[in-house]
Amino acid sequence: MEASSWALTVMAWLAALAFLSKISTFKRHQPKFPPGPKPWPIIGNLNLIGAHPHQSLHKLSQKYGPIMQLKLGSVSVVVASSPEMAKQFLKTHDHIFASRPQTAAGKYISYNYTDLLWAPYGPYFRQARKIYMSEVFTPKRIESYEYIRVEERSALLSRLLALSGKPIRVKEHLVRLTLSVISRIVLGNKYFSESESETSEITFKEFKQMIDEWLFLNAALNIGDWIPWLSFLDLQGYVKRMKALKKKFDRFHDHVFDDHKVKREAEKDFVPKDMVDLLLQLADDPNTDHVKLTYDNVKGLTQDLLLGGADTSATTLEWTMSELMKQPHLINKATEELDRVIGKDKWVEEKDIPQLPYINAIMKETMRKHPVAVLLAPHSALEDGNIAGYDISKGSTVLINTWGMGRDPSIWDAPQEFRPERFLGKAIDVKGQYFELLPFGSGRRMCPGYNLGLKVVSSTLANMLHGFEWKFPDNVKPEDLSMEEVYSSGASRKFPLVAVTKPRLPLHLY
Numbered sequence: 397m398e399a400s401s402w403a404l405t406v407m408a409w410l411a412a413l414a415f416l417s418k419i420s421t422f423k424r425h426q427p428k429f430p431p432g433p434k435p436w437p438i439i440g441n442l443n444l445i446g447a448h449p450h451q452s453l454h455k456l457s458q459k460y461g462p463i464m465q466l467k468l469g470s471v472s473v474v475v476a477s478s479p480e481m482a483k484q485f486l487k488t489h490d491h492i493f494a495s496r497p498q499t500a501a502g503k504y505i506s507y508n509y510t511d512l513l514w515a516p517y518g519p520y521f522r523q524a525r526k527i528y529m530s531e532v533f534t535p536k537r538i539e540s541y542e543y544i545r546v547e548e549r550s551a552l553l554s555r556l557l558a559l560s561g562k563p564i565r566v567k568e569h570l571v572r573l574t575l576s577v578i579s580r581i582v583l584g585n586k587y588f589s590e591s592e593s594e595t596s597e598i599t600f601k602e603f604k605q606m607i608d609e610w611l612f613l614n615a616a617l618n619i620g621d622w623i624p625w626l627s628f629l630d631l632q633g634y635v636k637r638m639k640a641l642k643k644k645f646d647r648f649h650d651h652v653f654d655d656h657k658v659k660r661e662a663e664k665d666f667v668p669k670d671m672v673d674l675l676l677q678l679a680d681d682p683n684t685d686h687v688k689l690t691y692d693n694v695k696g697l698t699q700d701l702l703l704g705g706a707d708t709s710a711t712t713l714e715w716t717m718s719e720l721m722k723q724p725h726l727i728n729k730a731t732e733e734l735d736r737v738i739g740k741d742k743w744v745e746e747k748d749i750p751q752l753p754y755i756n757a758i759m760k761e762t763m764r765k766h767p768v769a770v771l772l773a774p775h776s777a778l779e780d781g782n783i784a785g786y787d788i789s790k791g792s793t794v795l796i797n798t799w800g801m802g803r804d805p806s807i808w809d810a811p812q813e814f815r816p817e818r819f820l821g822k823a824i825d826v827k828g829q830y831f832e833l834l835p836f837g838s839g840r841r842m843c844p845g846y847n848l849g850l851k852v853v854s855s856t857l858a859n860m861l862h863g864f865e866w867k868f869p870d871n872v873k874p875e876d877l878s879m880e881e882v883y884s885s886g887a888s889r890k891f892p893l894v895a896v897t898k899p900r901l902p903l904h905l906y
Contacts, residue, residue, distance in 0.1 A: 427787040430465040430474060432456075440467030442622060448883045449617065450770040453477070454800035463784055465792075469622030471497075472792040474783075477800045479807065479831035482838070484783045485775065485794055486831070490839040495776040497793045499621045501614045504638035505645070511696030513614075513704070513773060517840070523687045524697055527678070528844040532671055532701070538848050541581050542746060548576045549856060553743075553863055556897050563869045566717055566893045570710035570856070571604060577852060578705045582698060583652055584670035597651045606648075607703050609641050611885040649695045672698055705845055708768040709852050711886045715766040716758060716857055718893050719814040721866055722874045726816065730754055731900075734862040742905055744858040746851055755858050757816035759850075763826055763835035765814060768886040770799035772837050798834050799887070807832050826850070864897040 433456065435441050445468070446452045453475050457464055462478030476482050485493045495517035496502065502514030512528065515521040531537070552573040556564070579586045588603045618634045620627030630636055656673055660666045668674040675697060679689040720727050733754045738744055749755065775794040780787065788794070803811045809818065824830045827846065828838035836846040843849070860866075868874065872894075880890040 427789070428785065430463045430783075430786040430788075431460045432465040432467075433460070435467035438469070438623065440469050440471075440622070442468050442617075445617065448881070448887075450797055450799040450883070450887070453771070453795065453797050454803065457797065457800060463786060465786075468793075469619070470624065471622050472789055473795060474788055474792050475795045475797055477797045478804070479801060481784065482796050482801070482834060483831045485796065486828075486834075486837070486839040486841075489781055489783065492778055492781045493775040493794050494840040495778050497621075497774050497776045499774075500618050500627070500635050500638060501616070504635060505610060505613060505642050506699070507692040507696035510690075510693045511700045512844070513700055515696075516776075517778065520687050520693075524693075525840075525844060527675070527697070531674055533844050533848060535847070538851065544580045545577055545746070545852060545855065548573050548580070549859060550903075551576070552856070553859060553903060556860075556864060557899055557903050560864070560897045560899055563894050563896055566895050567710055567714040567889070568892075570713050571706060572600060573856065574709040574852060575600070575603070575607075575702075575706040578702055580670075581848075582671040582701045584656070584672065587648070587652055587655075598648060603648075606641065606644055607707055608884075609637065610645075610699075610703050611707060613638055613641065615883065615885040645695070645699060649698065652698075653691070653694070671701060701845070704843070705849060705852075707888075708886050709849050709856075711768050711888050712759075712762055712766070712853055713857060713860075714889055714893050716762040717860070717866065717895065718877060718879065718889065719762065719765070720758070720861075721868065721893075721895065722877055722879075723814065724874070726758070726814075727861060727866065729816075730758060730861050734858065738862060740901065743901060744855060744862050746855045749851075749854045749858065752858060753820060754816060755854060755861075757819040759854055759857065760819045760824070760826060760833065761814060761816040764802045764808065764833055765811075766881075766887065767798040767802060767835045769835065769837070770797075770883070770887045772796040772798060772834065773841070775841065796834065796837075801832055801834075863899065863901045863903075865900055867896045867898070869894055869896055 433441050433444060436443065444452060444456065444466070454477065456466070457475060457477035462476065463481045464475050464477075466473045466475065476485055496509070496514050498509065498516075499514070502509045506514045509515055510520065510524075512521070512524050515524060552569060555569055555572075575588075576586055579588070588598050588600045590600055613634060616632070616634050619631050620629075620635065627635075652672060653676060656676055660673070660676070666673075668677055672694070675689065675694040678684060678686075679691060679694050720730070733752060734744065737751050738748055744752075772795070775796075777788055777790050777792045777794065780790050782788065801807060805811055824833060826833055826835050828834065828836060828842045831838065836843040836849070868877070877893075878891050881887045882890045
């Protein structure tokens with residue numbers, strides 16, 4: 397009897413220990429997600445996202461911290477708003493967060509996720525990026541195209557000279573410059589007419605409208621992306637617009653490809669002269685040991701180069717001139733440096749830029765306060781991960797709020813003020829290693845064309861300031877200039893900058 401009682405007691409204790417062990421294990425494996433607002437049924441936290449998502453997320457991060465989690469519809473979204481958190485996602489754990497979520501934009505206007513922007517991380521993405529880095533954006537190739545940048549910059553300066561004394565919309569001229577440069581490098585020609593009177597498949601105005609639509613649709617908060625079971629309704633009409641835009645780009649790409657094929661067949665020993673030549677050659681090569689490129693792949697990769705480079709550079713330059721014209725003493729500092737280093741008897745060459753620290757500081761300050769990618773393109777978790785002690789589930793979308801970091805007083809002194817001097821004598825650069833300043837991103841998904849973009853932007857700005865005085869039209873004061881922005885893939889000015897120029901240097905010196 398005693399033995400039986402003892403055995404029952406032991407069994408009871410063992411059962412209790414097993415039960416407690418299960419409870420402990422259950423508690424141990426409870427995921428710890430980043431803090432964030434409580435979601436509503438179906439819509440999640442979509443009600444908290446306004447017309448400027450980066451501003452809404454910045455405001456929320458001030459309450460919930462540098463890493464927070466929201467539910468947008470049925471999608472878990474993790475937002476990083478500090479340099480340390482950005483570094484965790486883009487460097488320390490980059491291998492986990494290197495992919496992209498599948499969005500309607502990626503499907504319909506990026507050739508079924510085969511451009512570099514929306515391609516999921518894998519063999520195709522790695523091959524596409526390798527092509528970019530080894531064929532297009534090598535230092536040697538970029539230098540070889542300097543004559544194109546010089547010619548198109550000369551055309552810009554000529555237009556500004558011809559229009560001196562008259563009010564001009566600054567960005568219109570900047571986009572014409574950047575799109576001309578990128579088109580000649582990527583396509584070998586402009587392929588758009590300068591005016592409606594010229595014969596061409598497309599006018600500059602039409603192409604600019606296509607670019608604006610592409611930028612808007614890529615960043616639009618499409619309900620179907622966040623609540624997939626509603627996607628078939630296309631409640632906002634975005635998918636309809638995407639399909640219409642794709643048809644326009646198909647016609648443009650087909651015209652460019654046909655033209656390149658004719659030129660290739662006309663040459664006996666053909667050598668690729670531009671990006672399209674190279675990509676078409678890879679697509680037509682039956683013996684390739686890489687991932688086979690289709691013509692849609694070529695369209696997507698070509699489109700990335702055209703659209704990613706043209707508008708971003710022009711937008712950055714327009715913001716720069718806006719900030720400088722609001723504070724004319726900054727222009728005086730810049731021109732003093734230009735007159736001292738370059739002299740008043742010549743224009744600025746690209747090789748001169750490293751000797752112009754104040755011009756470089758102005759560019760960095762613009763990219764801090766007005767990053768074109770206010771939210772870096774979304775990342776997607778390939779597997780479960782842990783960041784700063786928080787669990788991040790596989791499939792979560794990750795956003796890096798570069799705009800928010802640029803406005804964070806714990807990172808920058810007086811962040812709302814435009815102060816280029818903050819970068820003088822500092823080693824910080826914009827090449828993805830200083831996580832408080834990430835205009836081009838970092839890691840596997842960093843913009844591969846940042847070097848070309850920097851050359852275009854810095855040399856153009858230097859010559860605009862060295863060659864011209866910049867004033868507002870009559871009856872407009874610096875304090876009257878609105879600095880409101882409009883949200884798209886790049887945060888542009890809501891109201892175009894209008895300025896009047898007066899020559900400082902004669903064009904014949906260029």
